[in-house]
Amino acid sequence: MKVRSIRGFHDILPEDIGRWHHIEELAKNLFELYGYSEIRIPALEFTEVFARGLGTSSDIVEKEMYTFTDRDGSSLTLRPEGTAGVVRAYIENSMYTKTPQSKLYYTGMMFRHERPQKGRYRGFYQIGAELFGADAPESDAELIAMNHNFFGSIGLSGSVTLELSSLGDGECKPAYKSMLTDYFNGHKDRLCEDCQRRLGTNPLRILDCKQKTCIEISKDAPKMLDNLCESCTEHFGRVKDSLDSIGVPYEINPKIVRGLDYYTRTVFEFTTDQLGAQNAVAAGGRYDGLVKELGGPETPAVGFAMGIERIVLLHQQVVPEGFGRRVDIYIAYLGDEARNAAFSLAHELRSAGARVGADYGGKSLKSQMKRADKSGARYTIIIGEDELSRGVVKLRDMEKSSEDEIALDLKSQP
Ligand SMILES: [Zn+2]
Ligand SMILES: [Zn+2]
Known part of the structure:
Protein backbone atom coordinates (compact mmCIF):
# COMPACT_ATOMS: atom_id res chain seq x y z
CA MET A 1 0.00 0.00 0.00
CA LYS A 173 -17.25 46.42 24.91
CA PRO A 174 -18.51 44.93 28.24
CA ALA A 175 -21.56 47.19 28.21
CA TYR A 176 -22.27 46.18 24.63
CA LYS A 177 -21.84 42.51 25.51
CA SER A 178 -24.49 42.69 28.23
CA MET A 179 -26.80 44.55 25.82
CA LEU A 180 -26.28 41.71 23.35
CA THR A 181 -26.91 39.09 26.06
CA ASP A 182 -30.21 40.77 26.93
CA TYR A 183 -31.22 40.89 23.29
CA PHE A 184 -30.38 37.23 22.53
CA ASN A 185 -31.95 36.06 25.80
CA GLY A 186 -35.22 37.29 24.34
CA HIS A 187 -34.78 34.85 21.43
CA LYS A 188 -33.02 32.07 23.31
CA ASP A 189 -35.20 29.10 22.30
CA ARG A 190 -34.71 29.81 18.58
CA LEU A 191 -30.89 29.95 18.77
CA CYS A 192 -28.86 26.90 17.74
CA GLU A 193 -27.32 24.72 20.42
CA ASP A 194 -23.84 26.27 19.98
CA CYS A 195 -25.25 29.76 20.30
CA GLN A 196 -27.26 28.94 23.43
CA ARG A 197 -23.95 28.01 25.00
CA ARG A 198 -22.22 31.11 23.52
CA LEU A 199 -24.87 33.22 25.21
CA GLY A 200 -23.19 32.32 28.49
CA THR A 201 -19.58 32.46 27.29
CA ASN A 202 -19.26 35.04 24.50
CA PRO A 203 -22.47 36.45 22.95
CA LEU A 204 -20.39 38.25 20.27
CA ARG A 205 -19.74 34.89 18.66
CA ILE A 206 -23.47 34.49 17.96
CA LEU A 207 -23.13 37.30 15.39
CA ASP A 208 -20.68 35.01 13.56
CA CYS A 209 -22.95 31.93 13.50
CA LYS A 210 -23.71 30.46 10.07
CA GLN A 211 -27.06 28.87 11.09
CA LYS A 212 -30.03 30.34 9.25
CA THR A 213 -32.17 31.24 12.26
CA CYS A 214 -29.19 32.67 14.15
CA ILE A 215 -28.38 34.92 11.16
CA GLU A 216 -32.04 35.98 11.11
CA ILE A 217 -32.09 36.82 14.82
CA SER A 218 -28.72 38.61 14.59
CA LYS A 219 -30.06 41.02 11.96
CA ASP A 220 -31.88 43.15 14.54
CA ALA A 221 -29.29 42.79 17.30
CA PRO A 222 -27.71 46.00 18.63
CA LYS A 223 -24.52 46.93 16.76
CA MET A 224 -21.16 47.65 18.36
CA LEU A 225 -20.60 50.60 16.02
CA ASP A 226 -23.72 52.31 17.43
CA ASN A 227 -22.51 51.77 20.98
CA VAL A 319 -2.53 36.22 -13.61
CA PRO A 320 -2.74 32.67 -15.02
CA GLU A 321 0.62 32.41 -16.81
CA GLY A 322 4.26 33.15 -16.30
CA PHE A 323 5.19 31.42 -13.05
CA GLY A 324 6.35 28.05 -14.36
CA ARG A 325 9.73 26.54 -13.65
CA ARG A 326 12.31 28.10 -15.94
CA VAL A 327 15.81 27.39 -17.07
CA ASP A 328 17.81 29.82 -19.20
CA ILE A 329 19.74 27.35 -21.32
CA TYR A 330 19.19 23.68 -22.08
CA ILE A 331 22.11 21.59 -23.32
CA ALA A 332 21.44 18.73 -25.75
CA TYR A 333 24.13 16.45 -27.13
CA LEU A 334 24.73 13.55 -29.47
CA GLY A 335 27.30 10.87 -28.65
CA ASP A 336 29.52 9.93 -25.70
CA GLU A 337 32.24 12.48 -26.33
CA ALA A 338 29.66 15.24 -26.70
CA ARG A 339 28.03 14.11 -23.43
CA ASN A 340 31.28 14.76 -21.55
CA ALA A 341 31.53 18.18 -23.16
CA ALA A 342 27.88 18.90 -22.24
CA PHE A 343 28.54 17.90 -18.64
CA SER A 344 31.51 20.30 -18.35
CA LEU A 345 29.73 23.13 -20.15
CA ALA A 346 26.70 22.86 -17.85
CA HIS A 347 29.01 23.12 -14.83
CA GLU A 348 30.77 26.16 -16.26
CA LEU A 349 27.57 28.00 -17.23
CA ARG A 350 26.05 27.42 -13.79
CA SER A 351 29.21 28.73 -12.15
CA ALA A 352 28.67 31.87 -14.25
CA GLY A 353 25.12 32.19 -12.89
CA ALA A 354 22.98 30.70 -15.66
CA ARG A 355 20.13 28.30 -14.89
CA VAL A 356 21.01 25.29 -16.99
CA GLY A 357 19.05 22.16 -17.83
CA ALA A 358 20.58 18.96 -19.14
CA ASP A 359 20.23 15.24 -18.66
CA TYR A 360 22.77 12.64 -19.50
CA GLY A 361 20.56 9.64 -20.12
CA GLY A 362 21.58 9.11 -23.72
CA LYS A 363 18.12 9.87 -25.14
CA SER A 364 17.69 10.70 -28.82
CA LEU A 365 18.25 14.29 -29.90
CA LYS A 366 14.54 14.55 -30.67
CA SER A 367 13.51 13.64 -27.13
CA GLN A 368 16.18 15.94 -25.67
CA MET A 369 14.69 18.79 -27.73
CA LYS A 370 11.27 17.94 -26.32
CA ARG A 371 12.68 18.21 -22.81
CA ALA A 372 14.37 21.50 -23.72
CA ASP A 373 11.00 22.82 -24.86
CA LYS A 374 9.26 21.64 -21.70
CA SER A 375 11.92 23.22 -19.49
CA GLY A 376 10.94 26.64 -20.78
CA ALA A 377 14.54 27.36 -21.81
CA ARG A 378 15.08 30.43 -23.95
CA TYR A 379 18.11 28.86 -25.68
CA THR A 380 19.27 25.35 -26.37
CA ILE A 381 22.89 24.52 -27.05
CA ILE A 382 23.27 21.44 -29.25
CA ILE A 383 26.59 19.64 -29.22
CA GLY A 384 27.23 17.03 -31.92
CA GLU A 385 30.36 14.94 -32.67
CA ASP A 386 30.93 16.84 -35.91
CA GLU A 387 30.51 20.26 -34.31
CA LEU A 388 32.75 19.20 -31.44
CA SER A 389 35.59 18.39 -33.81
CA ARG A 390 35.16 21.73 -35.58
CA GLY A 391 35.14 23.73 -32.30
CA VAL A 392 31.57 24.96 -32.69
CA VAL A 393 28.10 24.33 -31.17
CA LYS A 394 24.59 25.02 -32.43
CA LEU A 395 22.68 27.68 -30.52
CA ARG A 396 18.92 27.46 -30.96
CA ASP A 397 16.71 30.39 -30.04
CA MET A 398 13.59 28.58 -28.74
CA GLU A 399 11.32 31.60 -29.10
CA LYS A 400 12.29 32.49 -32.66
CA SER A 401 12.91 28.86 -33.70
CA SER A 402 16.16 29.96 -35.36
CA GLU A 403 19.54 28.27 -35.19
CA ASP A 404 23.09 29.64 -35.38
CA GLU A 405 26.47 28.05 -35.27
CA ILE A 406 28.78 29.68 -32.76
CA ALA A 407 32.45 29.09 -32.00
CA LEU A 408 32.92 27.27 -28.70
CA ASP A 409 35.93 25.04 -28.39
CA LEU A 410 34.79 22.46 -25.87
CA LYS A 411 37.64 20.07 -26.64
CA SER A 412 40.24 22.27 -24.97
CA GLN A 413 38.11 22.44 -21.78
CA PRO A 414 39.75 20.74 -18.82
ZN1 LIG B 1 -14.64 52.35 23.91
ZN1 LIG C 1 -26.07 29.70 16.11
Whole structure:
Protein backbone atom coordinates (compact mmCIF):
# COMPACT_ATOMS: atom_id res chain seq x y z
CA MET A 1 0.00 0.00 0.00
CA LYS A 2 1.21 3.47 -0.91
CA VAL A 3 1.88 6.02 1.82
CA ARG A 4 -0.21 9.17 1.64
CA SER A 5 -0.57 12.60 3.24
CA ILE A 6 -2.94 13.51 6.09
CA ARG A 7 -6.40 14.74 5.06
CA GLY A 8 -6.35 18.52 4.78
CA PHE A 9 -2.58 18.69 4.31
CA HIS A 10 -1.08 19.34 0.90
CA ASP A 11 2.16 19.57 -1.05
CA ILE A 12 3.22 22.65 -2.97
CA LEU A 13 4.76 21.32 -6.13
CA PRO A 14 7.65 22.70 -8.23
CA GLU A 15 5.28 23.86 -10.98
CA ASP A 16 3.46 26.08 -8.46
CA ILE A 17 6.32 27.26 -6.28
CA GLY A 18 7.30 30.11 -8.64
CA ARG A 19 4.00 31.84 -7.87
CA TRP A 20 4.44 31.25 -4.13
CA HIS A 21 7.95 32.75 -4.23
CA HIS A 22 6.68 35.73 -6.22
CA ILE A 23 3.90 36.49 -3.71
CA GLU A 24 6.08 35.90 -0.63
CA GLU A 25 8.95 38.01 -1.99
CA LEU A 26 6.66 40.95 -2.78
CA ALA A 27 5.14 40.77 0.70
CA LYS A 28 8.53 40.68 2.43
CA ASN A 29 9.95 43.53 0.34
CA LEU A 30 6.88 45.64 1.00
CA PHE A 31 6.85 44.95 4.74
CA GLU A 32 10.53 45.92 4.98
CA LEU A 33 9.67 49.17 3.19
CA TYR A 34 7.41 49.94 6.17
CA GLY A 35 10.15 49.08 8.67
CA TYR A 36 9.11 45.52 9.56
CA SER A 37 11.64 42.78 10.32
CA GLU A 38 11.06 39.06 10.08
CA ILE A 39 10.73 37.02 13.25
CA ARG A 40 10.84 33.21 13.19
CA ILE A 41 8.98 31.51 15.95
CA PRO A 42 8.42 27.82 16.75
CA ALA A 43 5.49 25.93 15.24
CA LEU A 44 4.92 24.29 18.63
CA GLU A 45 4.04 26.13 21.85
CA PHE A 46 2.64 25.32 25.26
CA THR A 47 -1.12 25.04 24.88
CA GLU A 48 -1.72 27.90 27.33
CA VAL A 49 -0.16 30.39 24.85
CA PHE A 50 -3.17 29.84 22.58
CA ALA A 51 -5.77 29.04 25.23
CA ARG A 52 -5.07 32.30 27.07
CA GLY A 53 -4.23 34.24 23.92
CA LEU A 54 -7.14 33.33 21.70
CA GLY A 55 -9.68 32.87 24.46
CA THR A 56 -11.19 29.57 25.54
CA SER A 57 -14.55 30.45 23.98
CA SER A 58 -13.08 30.85 20.47
CA ASP A 59 -13.89 28.17 17.88
CA ILE A 60 -10.18 27.55 17.36
CA VAL A 61 -9.46 26.73 21.00
CA GLU A 62 -12.76 24.91 21.48
CA LYS A 63 -12.48 22.48 18.60
CA GLU A 64 -9.74 23.13 16.03
CA MET A 65 -6.37 22.84 17.76
CA TYR A 66 -3.88 20.01 17.29
CA THR A 67 -3.08 19.47 20.95
CA PHE A 68 -1.16 16.56 22.46
CA THR A 69 0.64 15.60 25.64
CA ASP A 70 4.44 15.64 25.49
CA ARG A 71 6.57 12.87 27.02
CA ASP A 72 6.98 14.90 30.21
CA GLY A 73 3.23 15.38 30.55
CA SER A 74 3.04 19.01 29.39
CA SER A 75 0.31 20.01 26.95
CA LEU A 76 1.62 21.25 23.60
CA THR A 77 -0.22 22.69 20.60
CA LEU A 78 0.75 23.16 16.96
CA ARG A 79 0.18 26.86 16.28
CA PRO A 80 -3.29 27.53 14.82
CA GLU A 81 -2.30 31.16 14.05
CA GLY A 82 0.74 33.40 14.37
CA THR A 83 -0.15 36.28 16.66
CA ALA A 84 -0.16 34.53 20.05
CA GLY A 85 3.29 33.02 19.42
CA VAL A 86 4.73 36.37 18.26
CA VAL A 87 3.32 38.01 21.41
CA ARG A 88 4.88 35.25 23.53
CA ALA A 89 8.25 35.90 21.80
CA TYR A 90 7.85 39.67 22.22
CA ILE A 91 7.36 39.24 25.96
CA GLU A 92 9.93 36.48 26.50
CA ASN A 93 12.66 38.46 24.69
CA SER A 94 11.72 41.71 26.48
CA MET A 95 11.49 43.42 23.12
CA TYR A 96 9.62 46.33 24.74
CA THR A 97 12.84 47.34 26.52
CA LYS A 98 14.79 47.62 23.27
CA THR A 99 12.70 49.94 21.09
CA PRO A 100 9.49 51.86 21.81
CA GLN A 101 7.86 50.20 18.80
CA SER A 102 8.43 46.73 17.38
CA LYS A 103 7.40 45.93 13.82
CA LEU A 104 7.52 42.20 13.13
CA TYR A 105 6.40 39.93 10.31
CA TYR A 106 6.32 36.17 10.06
CA THR A 107 5.50 33.46 7.60
CA GLY A 108 4.94 29.77 8.14
CA MET A 109 2.60 26.87 8.44
CA MET A 110 -0.43 26.94 10.76
CA PHE A 111 -2.57 23.98 11.87
CA ARG A 112 -6.32 23.83 12.39
CA HIS A 113 -8.58 20.81 12.48
CA GLU A 114 -11.31 22.31 10.26
CA ARG A 115 -13.45 20.79 7.53
CA PRO A 116 -11.24 20.96 4.40
CA GLN A 117 -12.75 22.84 1.43
CA LYS A 118 -11.50 24.71 -1.63
CA GLY A 119 -8.51 26.83 -0.61
CA ARG A 120 -8.89 25.80 3.03
CA TYR A 121 -6.56 23.26 4.53
CA ARG A 122 -5.77 21.86 7.97
CA GLY A 123 -2.11 22.62 7.41
CA PHE A 124 -1.89 26.00 5.69
CA TYR A 125 0.48 28.94 5.27
CA GLN A 126 0.10 32.46 6.53
CA ILE A 127 2.06 35.69 6.24
CA GLY A 128 1.36 38.14 9.01
CA ALA A 129 2.59 41.39 10.49
CA GLU A 130 2.36 42.76 14.04
CA LEU A 131 3.06 46.27 15.32
CA PHE A 132 3.67 46.65 19.08
CA GLY A 133 3.76 49.85 21.11
CA ALA A 134 1.57 52.05 18.91
CA ASP A 135 -1.89 53.18 19.93
CA ALA A 136 -2.43 56.05 17.46
CA PRO A 137 -5.21 55.41 14.93
CA GLU A 138 -2.78 56.46 12.18
CA SER A 139 -0.81 53.29 13.02
CA ASP A 140 -3.91 51.17 12.34
CA ALA A 141 -4.37 53.03 9.06
CA GLU A 142 -0.71 52.60 8.09
CA LEU A 143 -0.86 48.85 8.72
CA ILE A 144 -4.11 48.54 6.75
CA ALA A 145 -2.58 50.62 3.93
CA MET A 146 0.40 48.24 3.89
CA ASN A 147 -1.97 45.30 3.51
CA HIS A 148 -3.87 47.20 0.78
CA ASN A 149 -0.61 47.98 -1.06
CA PHE A 150 0.36 44.32 -0.91
CA PHE A 151 -2.77 43.37 -2.87
CA GLY A 152 -1.96 46.18 -5.30
CA SER A 153 1.61 44.97 -5.78
CA ILE A 154 0.47 41.48 -6.80
CA GLY A 155 -2.21 42.85 -9.11
CA LEU A 156 -5.24 42.00 -6.95
CA SER A 157 -6.53 45.49 -6.01
CA GLY A 158 -9.60 44.95 -8.15
CA SER A 159 -10.29 41.52 -6.68
CA VAL A 160 -10.49 42.35 -2.98
CA THR A 161 -12.64 44.64 -0.83
CA LEU A 162 -11.50 46.14 2.45
CA GLU A 163 -14.15 45.88 5.16
CA LEU A 164 -13.74 47.84 8.34
CA SER A 165 -15.31 48.06 11.79
CA SER A 166 -14.56 48.70 15.45
CA LEU A 167 -15.15 46.33 18.35
CA GLY A 168 -14.72 48.89 21.11
CA ASP A 169 -12.45 48.67 24.12
CA GLY A 170 -12.46 47.71 27.80
CA GLU A 171 -14.83 50.55 28.50
CA CYS A 172 -17.60 50.08 25.92
CA LYS A 173 -17.25 46.42 24.91
CA PRO A 174 -18.51 44.93 28.24
CA ALA A 175 -21.56 47.19 28.21
CA TYR A 176 -22.27 46.18 24.63
CA LYS A 177 -21.84 42.51 25.51
CA SER A 178 -24.49 42.69 28.23
CA MET A 179 -26.80 44.55 25.82
CA LEU A 180 -26.28 41.71 23.35
CA THR A 181 -26.91 39.09 26.06
CA ASP A 182 -30.21 40.77 26.93
CA TYR A 183 -31.22 40.89 23.29
CA PHE A 184 -30.38 37.23 22.53
CA ASN A 185 -31.95 36.06 25.80
CA GLY A 186 -35.22 37.29 24.34
CA HIS A 187 -34.78 34.85 21.43
CA LYS A 188 -33.02 32.07 23.31
CA ASP A 189 -35.20 29.10 22.30
CA ARG A 190 -34.71 29.81 18.58
CA LEU A 191 -30.89 29.95 18.77
CA CYS A 192 -28.86 26.90 17.74
CA GLU A 193 -27.32 24.72 20.42
CA ASP A 194 -23.84 26.27 19.98
CA CYS A 195 -25.25 29.76 20.30
CA GLN A 196 -27.26 28.94 23.43
CA ARG A 197 -23.95 28.01 25.00
CA ARG A 198 -22.22 31.11 23.52
CA LEU A 199 -24.87 33.22 25.21
CA GLY A 200 -23.19 32.32 28.49
CA THR A 201 -19.58 32.46 27.29
CA ASN A 202 -19.26 35.04 24.50
CA PRO A 203 -22.47 36.45 22.95
CA LEU A 204 -20.39 38.25 20.27
CA ARG A 205 -19.74 34.89 18.66
CA ILE A 206 -23.47 34.49 17.96
CA LEU A 207 -23.13 37.30 15.39
CA ASP A 208 -20.68 35.01 13.56
CA CYS A 209 -22.95 31.93 13.50
CA LYS A 210 -23.71 30.46 10.07
CA GLN A 211 -27.06 28.87 11.09
CA LYS A 212 -30.03 30.34 9.25
CA THR A 213 -32.17 31.24 12.26
CA CYS A 214 -29.19 32.67 14.15
CA ILE A 215 -28.38 34.92 11.16
CA GLU A 216 -32.04 35.98 11.11
CA ILE A 217 -32.09 36.82 14.82
CA SER A 218 -28.72 38.61 14.59
CA LYS A 219 -30.06 41.02 11.96
CA ASP A 220 -31.88 43.15 14.54
CA ALA A 221 -29.29 42.79 17.30
CA PRO A 222 -27.71 46.00 18.63
CA LYS A 223 -24.52 46.93 16.76
CA MET A 224 -21.16 47.65 18.36
CA LEU A 225 -20.60 50.60 16.02
CA ASP A 226 -23.72 52.31 17.43
CA ASN A 227 -22.51 51.77 20.98
CA LEU A 228 -18.86 52.84 20.94
CA CYS A 229 -17.70 55.11 23.77
CA GLU A 230 -16.45 58.59 22.98
CA SER A 231 -12.74 57.75 22.75
CA CYS A 232 -13.40 54.65 20.58
CA THR A 233 -15.59 56.75 18.28
CA GLU A 234 -12.79 59.29 17.93
CA HIS A 235 -10.18 56.57 17.36
CA PHE A 236 -12.27 54.90 14.65
CA GLY A 237 -12.97 58.27 13.04
CA ARG A 238 -9.26 59.00 12.72
CA VAL A 239 -8.59 55.55 11.23
CA LYS A 240 -11.18 56.28 8.54
CA ASP A 241 -9.90 59.85 7.95
CA SER A 242 -6.32 58.60 7.58
CA LEU A 243 -7.37 55.97 5.03
CA ASP A 244 -9.39 58.61 3.16
CA SER A 245 -6.41 60.96 3.07
CA ILE A 246 -4.28 58.44 1.15
CA GLY A 247 -7.08 57.09 -1.00
CA VAL A 248 -7.44 53.59 0.47
CA PRO A 249 -11.04 52.54 -0.27
CA TYR A 250 -13.06 50.64 2.35
CA GLU A 251 -16.58 49.63 3.28
CA ILE A 252 -17.93 49.78 6.80
CA ASN A 253 -19.16 46.36 7.86
CA PRO A 254 -20.50 46.41 11.43
CA LYS A 255 -20.88 42.62 11.34
CA ILE A 256 -17.15 41.88 11.47
CA VAL A 257 -16.68 40.02 14.74
CA ARG A 258 -13.45 38.10 14.14
CA GLY A 259 -13.31 34.66 15.69
CA LEU A 260 -10.78 35.55 18.36
CA ASP A 261 -11.37 37.13 21.73
CA TYR A 262 -8.31 39.37 21.71
CA TYR A 263 -9.48 42.05 19.28
CA THR A 264 -10.29 45.55 20.48
CA ARG A 265 -11.21 48.66 18.48
CA THR A 266 -10.22 48.47 14.78
CA VAL A 267 -10.95 45.20 12.96
CA PHE A 268 -10.72 44.64 9.22
CA GLU A 269 -10.94 42.00 6.53
CA PHE A 270 -9.94 41.90 2.89
CA THR A 271 -12.60 39.76 1.22
CA THR A 272 -13.17 38.46 -2.29
CA ASP A 273 -16.18 36.99 -4.07
CA GLN A 274 -14.01 35.32 -6.70
CA LEU A 275 -13.38 32.12 -4.71
CA GLY A 276 -16.98 30.96 -4.48
CA ALA A 277 -18.66 32.19 -1.31
CA GLN A 278 -17.52 35.48 0.18
CA ASN A 279 -14.10 34.71 1.53
CA ALA A 280 -11.57 36.57 3.66
CA VAL A 281 -8.04 36.48 2.22
CA ALA A 282 -6.57 38.70 4.94
CA ALA A 283 -7.82 39.84 8.33
CA GLY A 284 -6.62 41.65 11.37
CA GLY A 285 -7.11 44.38 13.87
CA ARG A 286 -6.07 45.94 17.13
CA TYR A 287 -5.44 43.83 20.22
CA ASP A 288 -4.46 46.20 23.02
CA GLY A 289 -5.02 43.71 25.83
CA LEU A 290 -3.17 40.64 24.59
CA VAL A 291 0.41 41.42 25.65
CA LYS A 292 -0.77 42.01 29.22
CA GLU A 293 -3.01 38.94 29.09
CA LEU A 294 0.03 36.78 28.31
CA GLY A 295 2.07 38.27 31.16
CA GLY A 296 3.80 41.26 29.55
CA PRO A 297 3.45 44.97 30.27
CA GLU A 298 0.41 46.85 29.00
CA THR A 299 1.23 47.33 25.30
CA PRO A 300 -1.06 48.45 22.50
CA ALA A 301 -0.73 46.37 19.34
CA VAL A 302 -2.25 45.91 15.91
CA GLY A 303 -1.66 43.29 13.22
CA PHE A 304 -3.01 41.12 10.44
CA ALA A 305 -2.53 37.74 8.79
CA MET A 306 -3.07 36.58 5.22
CA GLY A 307 -3.90 33.08 4.00
CA ILE A 308 -1.39 32.32 1.26
CA GLU A 309 -3.28 29.38 -0.31
CA ARG A 310 -6.33 31.54 -0.95
CA ILE A 311 -4.22 34.42 -2.29
CA VAL A 312 -2.43 31.97 -4.62
CA LEU A 313 -5.83 30.67 -5.86
CA LEU A 314 -7.01 34.21 -6.53
CA HIS A 315 -3.72 35.16 -8.16
CA GLN A 316 -3.99 32.17 -10.52
CA GLN A 317 -7.33 33.48 -11.75
CA VAL A 318 -6.06 36.99 -12.37
CA VAL A 319 -2.53 36.22 -13.61
CA PRO A 320 -2.74 32.67 -15.02
CA GLU A 321 0.62 32.41 -16.81
CA GLY A 322 4.26 33.15 -16.30
CA PHE A 323 5.19 31.42 -13.05
CA GLY A 324 6.35 28.05 -14.36
CA ARG A 325 9.73 26.54 -13.65
CA ARG A 326 12.31 28.10 -15.94
CA VAL A 327 15.81 27.39 -17.07
CA ASP A 328 17.81 29.82 -19.20
CA ILE A 329 19.74 27.35 -21.32
CA TYR A 330 19.19 23.68 -22.08
CA ILE A 331 22.11 21.59 -23.32
CA ALA A 332 21.44 18.73 -25.75
CA TYR A 333 24.13 16.45 -27.13
CA LEU A 334 24.73 13.55 -29.47
CA GLY A 335 27.30 10.87 -28.65
CA ASP A 336 29.52 9.93 -25.70
CA GLU A 337 32.24 12.48 -26.33
CA ALA A 338 29.66 15.24 -26.70
CA ARG A 339 28.03 14.11 -23.43
CA ASN A 340 31.28 14.76 -21.55
CA ALA A 341 31.53 18.18 -23.16
CA ALA A 342 27.88 18.90 -22.24
CA PHE A 343 28.54 17.90 -18.64
CA SER A 344 31.51 20.30 -18.35
CA LEU A 345 29.73 23.13 -20.15
CA ALA A 346 26.70 22.86 -17.85
CA HIS A 347 29.01 23.12 -14.83
CA GLU A 348 30.77 26.16 -16.26
CA LEU A 349 27.57 28.00 -17.23
CA ARG A 350 26.05 27.42 -13.79
CA SER A 351 29.21 28.73 -12.15
CA ALA A 352 28.67 31.87 -14.25
CA GLY A 353 25.12 32.19 -12.89
CA ALA A 354 22.98 30.70 -15.66
CA ARG A 355 20.13 28.30 -14.89
CA VAL A 356 21.01 25.29 -16.99
CA GLY A 357 19.05 22.16 -17.83
CA ALA A 358 20.58 18.96 -19.14
CA ASP A 359 20.23 15.24 -18.66
CA TYR A 360 22.77 12.64 -19.50
CA GLY A 361 20.56 9.64 -20.12
CA GLY A 362 21.58 9.11 -23.72
CA LYS A 363 18.12 9.87 -25.14
CA SER A 364 17.69 10.70 -28.82
CA LEU A 365 18.25 14.29 -29.90
CA LYS A 366 14.54 14.55 -30.67
CA SER A 367 13.51 13.64 -27.13
CA GLN A 368 16.18 15.94 -25.67
CA MET A 369 14.69 18.79 -27.73
CA LYS A 370 11.27 17.94 -26.32
CA ARG A 371 12.68 18.21 -22.81
CA ALA A 372 14.37 21.50 -23.72
CA ASP A 373 11.00 22.82 -24.86
CA LYS A 374 9.26 21.64 -21.70
CA SER A 375 11.92 23.22 -19.49
CA GLY A 376 10.94 26.64 -20.78
CA ALA A 377 14.54 27.36 -21.81
CA ARG A 378 15.08 30.43 -23.95
CA TYR A 379 18.11 28.86 -25.68
CA THR A 380 19.27 25.35 -26.37
CA ILE A 381 22.89 24.52 -27.05
CA ILE A 382 23.27 21.44 -29.25
CA ILE A 383 26.59 19.64 -29.22
CA GLY A 384 27.23 17.03 -31.92
CA GLU A 385 30.36 14.94 -32.67
CA ASP A 386 30.93 16.84 -35.91
CA GLU A 387 30.51 20.26 -34.31
CA LEU A 388 32.75 19.20 -31.44
CA SER A 389 35.59 18.39 -33.81
CA ARG A 390 35.16 21.73 -35.58
CA GLY A 391 35.14 23.73 -32.30
CA VAL A 392 31.57 24.96 -32.69
CA VAL A 393 28.10 24.33 -31.17
CA LYS A 394 24.59 25.02 -32.43
CA LEU A 395 22.68 27.68 -30.52
CA ARG A 396 18.92 27.46 -30.96
CA ASP A 397 16.71 30.39 -30.04
CA MET A 398 13.59 28.58 -28.74
CA GLU A 399 11.32 31.60 -29.10
CA LYS A 400 12.29 32.49 -32.66
CA SER A 401 12.91 28.86 -33.70
CA SER A 402 16.16 29.96 -35.36
CA GLU A 403 19.54 28.27 -35.19
CA ASP A 404 23.09 29.64 -35.38
CA GLU A 405 26.47 28.05 -35.27
CA ILE A 406 28.78 29.68 -32.76
CA ALA A 407 32.45 29.09 -32.00
CA LEU A 408 32.92 27.27 -28.70
CA ASP A 409 35.93 25.04 -28.39
CA LEU A 410 34.79 22.46 -25.87
CA LYS A 411 37.64 20.07 -26.64
CA SER A 412 40.24 22.27 -24.97
CA GLN A 413 38.11 22.44 -21.78
CA PRO A 414 39.75 20.74 -18.82
ZN1 LIG B 1 -26.07 29.70 16.11
ZN1 LIG C 1 -14.64 52.35 23.91
